[in-house]
Amino acid sequence: MSKLSIPVRKFDAVIVGAGGSGLRAAIQLSEAGLKTAVLSKVFPTRSHTVAAQGGVSASLGNSEEDHWHWHMYDTVKGSDWLGDQDAIEYMCRKAPEVVVELEHFGMPFDRTDEGKIYQRPFGGHMSNFGEKPVRRACAAADRTGHAMLHALYQRNVRANTQFFVEWMALDLIRDESGQVLGVIALEMETGEVVAFHAKATVFATGGAGRIFYSSTNAFINTGDGLGMAARAGIALEDMEFWQFHPTGVAGAGVLITEGVRGEGGILRNSTNERFMERYAPNAKDLASRDVVSRAMVTEINEGRGCGPNKDFVLLDITHLDPATIMKRLPGIREISIQFAGIDPIKAPIPVVPTCHYQMGGVPTNYKGQVVSDNGTPVRGFYAAGEVACASVHGANRLGTNSLLDLLVFGKASGDTVIEDVRSGELGLKDLPANFADFTMTRLNRLNTQTGGANVNETRLELQRTMQKHCGVFRFKDMLVEGVAKILEIEKAVARTEIKDKSQVWNTARVEALELDNLIEVAKATMVSAEARKESRGAHVRDDAPDTAANPNGRDDVGWHKHTLWHRDGNQLKYKPVIMKPLSVESIALKTRSY
Amino acid sequence: MEDRQRLNRLRWRCTRRAMLEMDLLLGEFLDRVFPTLTPAQADSFVALADMEDLELWPLVNGSRECADPVQAEVLALLRTVRVK
Incomplete structure (x- = not known):
C-alpha cells in the first residue's frame, strides 16, 4: 500500500480526552517535564465528568472510623466479585492520598466545623466489612465533578500542558510489533488530519453510553477510545456490564431522581395498575433499583407499556398536592415539562430504565497499562477512567467510585508513563511507512x-x-x-x-x-x-x-x-x-x- | 469563516456539552428558535452557549436572575423549548 502523507507532530505523551482522568494524567506528565499533548472534542471543563454530582469516596475517617480495607470490601461486593482485587486494593488504598492532593490543587470540598473534608453517607458504603453505614463520600455540594474538573484544569494550565481543543482522535498508530506510537486526529476547525507521534499514548475518552436509546450520558459519550482500540486489535473487556437507572424520561433519557418515588410517586402501566404491588408487595415503588427496573421491563415486554409503541411506563405524582410538588420537587417539574412535555401536576411522567455507566472497557492493569489477553502490557499504551477496565467495578460500580477511579488511575497511568520513558523502555520509534x-x-x-x-x-x-x-x-x-x-x-x-x-x-x-x-x-x-x-x-x-x-x-x-x-x-x-x-x-x- | 461553517461550529458547541439536559435543550433551540432570532438575540444566544452548563442551567430554570435585557429575552425563549 502506498504511503499517504500527513503532517506529524512529536510529543513525549499524547492523552486523548480531557475529562477527569485525562487531566489527572496530564498533571503527572507535564509536572514531570514531559512534553504532553491533550486532545479533546470539547473544551476540557465541558467534559462529562461535570455530570458526576454524588462525590468521591475515600476512607479519610473524618467523621467516624473508616479503613481502606472496608472500602475495598464494599467495592469487591459491589462488583459482584468480578472486580480484580489487586486493582481494587490499589484504588482504595490510594483514595485518601488522591483526595487530599486534589484538595491541595484547590478543590473546594465541603468542610466540617473543624475544617476537615466533610464526608456523607452513600449507598453501599459500610464500615467493618458490611456491618453498618459509614460516611465516606467527599463532595463539593452537588457540583463535585464540575469543581474537580476546574481544579485539575487550572493545575494543568500552571504545568503548561498543551491542549488541542475541538480535535477528534480517529485511530491508534501501531507498528508491526504491536507497540502504540500515537494517534491520528482530525482538527474540526480546519479539517486537517494530523499524526500525534508519541512515546506514550494515554486513552481517557470516557464511556459510550450513547449506544443506548435511553441514556443519561451526554451526546459526547460515543466510545471513541473503545472504537479506536477495537479497530487496532485490542480486546474490549466485560462490555456486557452497564449500570442502569430505573427512571429516565422516555425518549430524552434525562434522570428523574429516586426522590420522586420517595415523595410518593407511583409507577403505573397501560391499565393504570400500580404494578410494583405485584413485584414487591412491601417496598412497592421504593424497592431497590434493579427490582424496579426489572418490573418495568417485564411490564413493557408483556404488552402493558404505554404510548403508541407501548415502550414506557408512567411515574405518577398527580395524586400529590400541587403545593407539595412545587415545594419538594420543583426541579423535577421543570425537567418533566421541558423534556417530556408534561406537567406532572396534571399528568404522569413517561419513564424507562436508562443507561448510566459503563463498567467494561479497554483492559488495563492497576498501573494504567493497557494489557493484552495474557496480561502483558501493550507497549506505549495506557488508559484510565470510564474507557478503561482495570477492573475495579467488575459487574457493577459502587457509587462515588467513578470519580475515585479517574483520580487514582489517571495518576497511576501518568506515573507509569514517566517510569517507562525515563527507564528507556519507551523511545520515539519511527512510524511505519503506511501508518496513515x-x-x-x-x-x-x-x-x-x-x-x-x-x-x-x-x-x-x-x-x-x-x-x-x-x-x-x-x-x-x-x-x-x-x-x-x-x-x-x-x-x-x-x-x-x-x-x-x-x-x-x-x-x-x-x-x-x-x-x-x-x-x-x-x-x-x-x-x-x-x-x-x-x-x-x-x-x-x-x-x-x-x-x-x-x-x-x-x-x-x-x-x-x-x-x-x-x-x-x-x-x-x-x-x-x-x-x-x-x-x-x-x-x-x-x-x-x- | 462562512455562515454555514459558523453555524456548524455553534451546533457542535450546543450539542457536545457536559450535561445531556443542555445538549437536548440547546440543540432543539438551535433547530427551532435560533433562525427566528434578531441579530442581537442571536449574538446573545452564542454568548449563552459559550457558558458552562452549571452556570447556564440556573439561568435557564430561573433560579438565577439575568440582568441583561436581551439575554433575558433569549432565556425566556429557551424556557419555552420542549424537547421531543
Missing part, C-alpha cells in the same frame, strides 16, 4: 460514498436495537436476535454517506466518525451479553434466575471470569478474575445481598 493509510482510506470511503446509509437514522436504529435487545433486563431469544440485528446495522455503518464534503467545521463527518465508534461498542456489548449465560451484577438474564445452586442467578463455576471481545470475527475469549490482592487476604466469593 488505514485512517485515510476510512475518510476517503466516507467522502466518496454514494447511495449509502443516513448517519442519524443508522445511529437511531443502533440505539433502539441495543435498548430493546440488550437493556437492563435480558432475555435469551432477544439477545440472539439482537446479535443478528446489530451485525446487520454494522453493514449500514460501513456505508454511511454524508452530503457535506467540506473541510471546515464539517460536523456531519465527525458524527459519522463517532458512529464508527458506537458500532464497535454495540457489537462488543451485544455479543458479550448473549454469551454470558448467568446473571451477575448489572447483567441480569431472565433465563438465569435466583436458585439455591446459583443465588441471584450467579454461576461462579461457569462464569466467574472476564470476557474479552475481539473485533476480528467477534471472537470471545475469557480470562480469570484476579482474586489475589496486593497485600491483604483475598475476599472470598460470597452471595451478594444488601
Whole structure:
C-alpha cells in the first residue's frame, strides 16, 4: 500500500480526552517535564465528568472510623466479585492520598466545623466489612465533578500542558510489533488530519453510553477510545456490564431522581395498575433499583407499556398536592415539562430504565497499562477512567467510585508513563511507512460514498436495537436476535454517506466518525451479553434466575471470569478474575445481598 | 469563516456539552428558535452557549436572575423549548 502523507507532530505523551482522568494524567506528565499533548472534542471543563454530582469516596475517617480495607470490601461486593482485587486494593488504598492532593490543587470540598473534608453517607458504603453505614463520600455540594474538573484544569494550565481543543482522535498508530506510537486526529476547525507521534499514548475518552436509546450520558459519550482500540486489535473487556437507572424520561433519557418515588410517586402501566404491588408487595415503588427496573421491563415486554409503541411506563405524582410538588420537587417539574412535555401536576411522567455507566472497557492493569489477553502490557499504551477496565467495578460500580477511579488511575497511568520513558523502555520509534493509510482510506470511503446509509437514522436504529435487545433486563431469544440485528446495522455503518464534503467545521463527518465508534461498542456489548449465560451484577438474564445452586442467578463455576471481545470475527475469549490482592487476604466469593 | 461553517461550529458547541439536559435543550433551540432570532438575540444566544452548563442551567430554570435585557429575552425563549 502506498504511503499517504500527513503532517506529524512529536510529543513525549499524547492523552486523548480531557475529562477527569485525562487531566489527572496530564498533571503527572507535564509536572514531570514531559512534553504532553491533550486532545479533546470539547473544551476540557465541558467534559462529562461535570455530570458526576454524588462525590468521591475515600476512607479519610473524618467523621467516624473508616479503613481502606472496608472500602475495598464494599467495592469487591459491589462488583459482584468480578472486580480484580489487586486493582481494587490499589484504588482504595490510594483514595485518601488522591483526595487530599486534589484538595491541595484547590478543590473546594465541603468542610466540617473543624475544617476537615466533610464526608456523607452513600449507598453501599459500610464500615467493618458490611456491618453498618459509614460516611465516606467527599463532595463539593452537588457540583463535585464540575469543581474537580476546574481544579485539575487550572493545575494543568500552571504545568503548561498543551491542549488541542475541538480535535477528534480517529485511530491508534501501531507498528508491526504491536507497540502504540500515537494517534491520528482530525482538527474540526480546519479539517486537517494530523499524526500525534508519541512515546506514550494515554486513552481517557470516557464511556459510550450513547449506544443506548435511553441514556443519561451526554451526546459526547460515543466510545471513541473503545472504537479506536477495537479497530487496532485490542480486546474490549466485560462490555456486557452497564449500570442502569430505573427512571429516565422516555425518549430524552434525562434522570428523574429516586426522590420522586420517595415523595410518593407511583409507577403505573397501560391499565393504570400500580404494578410494583405485584413485584414487591412491601417496598412497592421504593424497592431497590434493579427490582424496579426489572418490573418495568417485564411490564413493557408483556404488552402493558404505554404510548403508541407501548415502550414506557408512567411515574405518577398527580395524586400529590400541587403545593407539595412545587415545594419538594420543583426541579423535577421543570425537567418533566421541558423534556417530556408534561406537567406532572396534571399528568404522569413517561419513564424507562436508562443507561448510566459503563463498567467494561479497554483492559488495563492497576498501573494504567493497557494489557493484552495474557496480561502483558501493550507497549506505549495506557488508559484510565470510564474507557478503561482495570477492573475495579467488575459487574457493577459502587457509587462515588467513578470519580475515585479517574483520580487514582489517571495518576497511576501518568506515573507509569514517566517510569517507562525515563527507564528507556519507551523511545520515539519511527512510524511505519503506511501508518496513515488505514485512517485515510476510512475518510476517503466516507467522502466518496454514494447511495449509502443516513448517519442519524443508522445511529437511531443502533440505539433502539441495543435498548430493546440488550437493556437492563435480558432475555435469551432477544439477545440472539439482537446479535443478528446489530451485525446487520454494522453493514449500514460501513456505508454511511454524508452530503457535506467540506473541510471546515464539517460536523456531519465527525458524527459519522463517532458512529464508527458506537458500532464497535454495540457489537462488543451485544455479543458479550448473549454469551454470558448467568446473571451477575448489572447483567441480569431472565433465563438465569435466583436458585439455591446459583443465588441471584450467579454461576461462579461457569462464569466467574472476564470476557474479552475481539473485533476480528467477534471472537470471545475469557480470562480469570484476579482474586489475589496486593497485600491483604483475598475476599472470598460470597452471595451478594444488601 | 462562512455562515454555514459558523453555524456548524455553534451546533457542535450546543450539542457536545457536559450535561445531556443542555445538549437536548440547546440543540432543539438551535433547530427551532435560533433562525427566528434578531441579530442581537442571536449574538446573545452564542454568548449563552459559550457558558458552562452549571452556570447556564440556573439561568435557564430561573433560579438565577439575568440582568441583561436581551439575554433575558433569549432565556425566556429557551424556557419555552420542549424537547421531543
